[in-house]
Amino acid sequence: xxxxxxxxxxxxxxxxxxxxxxxxxxxxxxxxxxxxxxxxxxxxxxxxxxxxxxxxxxxxxxxxxxxxxxxxxxxxxxxxxxxxxxxxxxxxxxxxxxxxxxxxxxxxxxxxxxxxxxxx
Amino acid sequence: xxxxxxxxxxxxxxxxxxxxxxxxxxxxxxxxxxxxxxxxxxxxxxxxxxxxxxxxxxxxxxxxxxxxxxxxxxxxxxxxxxxxxxxxxxxxxxxxxxxxxxxxxxxxxxxxxxxxxxxxxxxxxxxxxxxxxxxxxxxxxxxxxxxxxxxxxxxxxxxxxxxxxxxxxxxxxxxxxxxxxxxxxxxxxxxxxxxxxxxxxxxxxxxxxxxxxxxxxxxxxxxxxxxxxxxxxxxxxxxxxxxxxxxxxxxxxxxxxxxxxxxxxxxxxxxxxxxxxxxxxxxxxxxxxxxxxxxxxxxxxxxxxxxxxxxxxxxxxxxxxxxxxxxxxxxxxxxxxxxxxxxxxxxxxxxxxxxxxxxxxxxxxxxxxxxxxxxxxxxxxxxxxxxxxxxxxxxxxxxxxxxxxxxxxxxxxxxxxxxxxxxxxxxxxxxxxxxxxxxxxxxxxxx
Numbered sequence: 001x002x003x004x005x006x007x008x009x010x011x012x013x014x015x016x017x018x019x020x021x022x023x024x025x026x027x028x029x030x031x032x033x034x035x036x037x038x039x040x041x042x043x044x045x046x047x048x049x050x051x052x053x054x055x056x057x058x059x060x061x062x063x064x065x066x067x068x069x070x071x072x073x074x075x076x077x078x079x080x081x082x083x084x085x086x087x088x089x090x091x092x093x094x095x096x097x098x099x100x101x102x103x104x105x106x107x108x109x110x111x112x113x114x115x116x117x118x119x120x
Numbered sequence: 121x122x123x124x125x126x127x128x129x130x131x132x133x134x135x136x137x138x139x140x141x142x143x144x145x146x147x148x149x150x151x152x153x154x155x156x157x158x159x160x161x162x163x164x165x166x167x168x169x170x171x172x173x174x175x176x177x178x179x180x181x182x183x184x185x186x187x188x189x190x191x192x193x194x195x196x197x198x199x200x201x202x203x204x205x206x207x208x209x210x211x212x213x214x215x216x217x218x219x220x221x222x223x224x225x226x227x228x229x230x231x232x233x234x235x236x237x238x239x240x241x242x243x244x245x246x247x248x249x250x251x252x253x254x255x256x257x258x259x260x261x262x263x264x265x266x267x268x269x270x271x272x273x274x275x276x277x278x279x280x281x282x283x284x285x286x287x288x289x290x291x292x293x294x295x296x297x298x299x300x301x302x303x304x305x306x307x308x309x310x311x312x313x314x315x316x317x318x319x320x321x322x323x324x325x326x327x328x329x330x331x332x333x334x335x336x337x338x339x340x341x342x343x344x345x346x347x348x349x350x351x352x353x354x355x356x357x358x359x360x361x362x363x364x365x366x367x368x369x370x371x372x373x374x375x376x377x378x379x380x381x382x383x384x385x386x387x388x389x390x391x392x393x394x395x396x397x398x399x400x401x402x403x404x405x406x407x408x409x410x411x412x413x414x415x416x417x418x419x420x421x422x423x424x425x426x427x428x429x430x431x432x433x434x435x436x437x438x439x440x441x442x443x444x445x446x447x448x449x450x451x452x453x454x455x456x457x458x459x460x461x462x463x464x465x466x467x468x469x470x471x472x473x474x475x476x477x478x479x480x481x482x483x484x485x486x487x488x489x490x491x492x493x494x495x496x497x498x499x500x501x502x503x504x505x506x507x508x509x510x511x512x513x514x515x516x517x518x519x520x521x522x523x524x525x526x527x528x529x530x531x532x533x534x535x536x537x538x539x540x541x542x543x544x545x546x547x548x549x550x551x552x553x554x555x556x557x558x559x560x561x562x563x564x565x566x567x
Contacts, residue, residue: 029397030453034450045400052345056345063211114148116173118193119196
């Protein structure tokens with residue numbers, strides 16, 4: 001492989017460089033192939049690559065939402081329909097407020113502090 | 121394949137492993153940070169359960185000249201506990217994100233440990249003597265009636281079983297709206313910085329009710345948010361300089377003498393990207409998960425998802441060295457995105473001489489690169505290789521169609537066995553590798 005590909009960013013790793021040229025001869029890089037796979041499974045995935053959605057999710061880690069009105073209405077629905085609405089989101093996007101926590105869902109209070117096994 | 125980290129005959133051997141053997145790993149036992157102190161005598165670990173365990177190296181004994189000092193438990197304490205912020209409806213994990221040792225100033229040792237919201241300064245002191253023969257109190261501690269004392273005696277110091285106590289001396293709270301990812305002690309030994317997703321704060325070690333905000337990248341409109349701070353570190357010698365890295369693969373070096381608010385960087389490090397190779401994953405895998413200055417202060421190293429880069433502080437437009445950690449994962453990015461592994465935050469570290477670097481990978485593999493010889497090696501932290509002084513065999517992942525004997529194929533890698541945290545002794549060839557809930561210590565082979 002002696003052809004130089006224009007605009008290629010400098011890399012000190014020669015092997016990857018040659019590999020890249022070989023793969024490019026097949027038009028699509030492995031990374032782009034993976035992207036195609038992903039878009040096929042999640043067609044609604046955000047147009048903006050790795051953008052605000054991911055960042056916002058990261059910033060909101062740990063946030064718990066609870067509305068007593070929603071909670072009571074959901075409880076009432078259970079009495080009528082014997083079934084809570086499906087909760088698991090199909091895609092990566094989470095819709096705030098859709099999931100009403102019930103006493104069964106809330107994780108038990110963390111057990112009393114135990115010594116680390118590394119010190120055992 | 122020998123030769124990494126030392127001379128040509130250099131080889132790594134198993135030394136110790138700490139932690140439970142059972143397959144069922146409790147979430148609280150997952151090690152979240154590992155750090156040697158300045159002398160390497162102490163090794164601290166933090167875990168998801170908010171606990172800190174400190175190991176101390178035993179003095180080398182004349183009886184067993186072939187075994188270098190082993191690390192044994194010195195102290196353990198509960199640093200942070202789970203909290204709930206009712207005002208913001210926020211669950212605050214007790215997981216220890218980082219531990220940083222303070223330089224030793226007296227007989228006691230001090231360290232900073234932090235979770236997502238609160239930094240604590242812990243003082244660890246030991247007592248191995250006690251006084252006996254007090255005048256004003258009995259042996260069991262009860263105060264004596266002063267009128268009953270008819271003679272004076274001089275208390276004597278007697279040896280006692282060593283007792284190690286850890287106490288929280290300072291609590292630095294309420295300064296971070298977002299999750300703390302880094303803390304770094306300044307070379308002036310008086311101040312330290314703490315960084316969360318959008319801000320960097322400067323603290324004085326003695327003052328807990330005030331902290332200075334020195335970087336704020338929060339946009340006026342959160343819809344415009346494009347990047348977050350992923351790591352920050354103080355320069356090892358210049359107390360006015362620090363760096364912070366971003367989720368977009370950039371590093372900004374700031375000089376605190378330039379302005380009170382270091383929103384405008386002094387230097388901006390970014391490797392130009394080839395626009396034709398850009399994909400959905402490009403930004404995610406370029407996110408820097410760790411940044412570390414070399415001991416010399418001349419270089420810094422950054423870790424992104426697939427590589428480690430060494431930058432010369434005098435050259436901003438590209439790194440001087442790039443090392444591929446697990447390039448074979450580039451063709452697995454789709455599944456790594458689906459199982460969230462693409463967001464794993466690997467750390468990296470230098471050896472004491474800045475001649476070698478180490479970082480972790482999957483399947484309990486970790487990688488070392490020798491900057492001088494350009495050799496690299498893949499090693500594994502596993503119980504199977506845990507006979508005392510057993511030499512670690514080089515591992516290899518087969519990328520092509522043909523898999524040689526002893527190689528492991530990419531599809532057989534266990535992505536739940538990730539080595540995110542490693543540490544290198546500041547002076548010797550001793551390394552600590554955290555494999556989920558186990559801590560491995562490896563040393564160089566003694567001839």
